[in-house]
Amino acid sequence: MTRPHFDRILLKLSGEVLMGKGEFGIDPDMVGRMAQEIADAKNAGHELCIVVGGGNIFRGIAGAAKGFDRASADYMGMLATVMNALALQNALEKIGVDTRVQSAIPMASVCEPYIRRRAVRHMEKGRIVIFAAGTGNPYFTTDTAAALRAAEMGCNALFKGTSVDGVYSADPKSDPDATRYDSVSFGEVLSNNLKVMDAAAVALCRDNNIPIVVFNIREQGNMADVLGGDGIATIVKNKE
Numbered sequence: 001m002t003r004p005h006f007d008r009i010l011l012k013l014s015g016e017v018l019m020g021k022g023e024f025g026i027d028p029d030m031v032g033r034m035a036q037e038i039a040d041a042k043n044a045g046h047e048l049c050i051v052v053g054g055g056n057i058f059r060g061i062a063g064a065a066k067g068f069d070r071a072s073a074d075y076m077g078m079l080a081t082v083m084n085a086l087a088l089q090n091a092l093e094k095i096g097v098d099t100r101v102q103s104a105i106p107m108a109s110v111c112e113p114y115i116r117r118r119a120v121r122h123m124e125k126g127r128i129v130i131f132a133a134g135t136g137n138p139y140f141t142t143d144t145a146a147a148l149r150a151a152e153m154g155c156n157a158l159f160k161g162t163s164v165d166g167v168y169s170a171d172p173k174s175d176p177d178a179t180r181y182d183s184v185s186f187g188e189v190l191s192n193n194l195k196v197m198d199a200a201a202v203a204l205c206r207d208n209n210i211p212i213v214v215f216n217i218r219e220q221g222n223m224a225d226v227l228g229g230d231g232i233a234t235i236v237k238n239k240e
Contacts, residue, residue, distance in 0.1 A: 005229050006157040006211075008047040008123070010150035011038070012143065013161050015053035015084055017217055025056060026087050035091035037223045042097060042128060046227060049119065049129040049153055051146040052088060054080030060138070074138035078105055081142060085132035086110065098127045104136030104145070116152050123153065143197035147204040158210055159226070160197065161217025166234030167196050185239045196236055205236070212236040 017034065020027030042048055057080035063073030085101045092099040100122050101111035111132065112118065119129045134145040143160075150158045167189070170178040186206035189196050196202060196214060205212055215226040215233035225231030 006155075006227075007045070008153065008155045009041075009049075009227070010146055010153060010155045010158045011041075011048060011050045011161060012146040012158060013050060013052045013088075013217065014163070015055040015057065015059075015080065016163065017056075017161060018052070018084055018087070019056040026084065028087075028091075031087050031091045032094075033220065034217075035088060035095060035097070037217075037221075038088075038092065038128065039095055039097045040224055041227050042126075044224070044227065047123050047126075049123060049131065049149065049155070050085075050088070051131045051134075051142055051149055052081055052084045053142040054078070054084060056080075057083060071138040074134075074140075075105075078133040078136070081134060082107065082111070082132040085130040089130055092128060098125075099130060100127055101130045101132055104131070104133040120153060129153075141198050141201065143201040144204065147197070147201040147208075147210070150210050151204060151208045155210060157213055158205060159213045159215065159223075161215060161223065163216065163218055164214075165216040165219075165232045166214050167194055167236065169194070171195070181234045183235050183237065186236060187239070189236055202236070206238060209238055 018026050018031055020030035054077045058076050060074035060077035064070040082103055089099045089101050102114040102119055103111050104114045106113040122129050131149050134142050166180045167184055168178040168180050172178040189202050213233050213235050216222055222231050226233045
């Protein structure tokens with residue numbers, strides 16, 4: 001299935017991707033590989049901004065399950081995303097890609113505060129913008145932050161890089177009969193509780209007509225194929 005070409009894209013990276021083959025933390029080799037694939041996408045003519053998760057360091061909802069206050073745990077998770085954003089910025093700038101990190105939690109010593117008009121201007125100048133600290137609020141996931149920033153930046157699509165090659169009817173790791181969708185509507189995702197993103201993120205993309213493209217970012221070179229309209233992925237969109 002050939003998908004449409006999108007010019008301005010928000011890429012949502014899960015924090016777990018940055019672990020590489022490890023079980024925790026940041027793998028410099030994997031971060032370097034991600035940076036090169038992002039640079040290749042930029043050189044192919046795409047305007048890119050990025051939201052990165054923090055699950056490789058600390059996941060707020062998991063911390064809350066172990067007894068942390070939920071709001072405090074979520075703030076800890078937001079700080080983890082800043083660490084990941086700085087690591088990715090460092091890797092991108094090492095290969096000559098001008099990059100800015102903007103945090104929803106102001107920390108002027110390490111990155112810019114999130115300012116929408118400034119972020120748009122950075123992208124217009126050819127820079128890659130990495131949005132850190134989620135939405136800056138507890139109880140919201142980085143998926144919701146990705147949908148929000150995609151809408152604010154006027155992105156044509158949200159690309160979610162994960163460890164699976166699309167959206168399935170059930171968990172393919174536990175259900176051998178699970179089938180992968182080439183295309184699925186936002187309504188089907190919400191009504192069937194398909195595990196794409198959280199419901200708030202899906203609804204925000206639906207309401208702003210921003211397609212979500214889910215693909216396996218761990219497979220080297222797959223990102224370029226999917227961005228080019230080929231490769232294996234699922235597109236979630238409004239019914240035509």
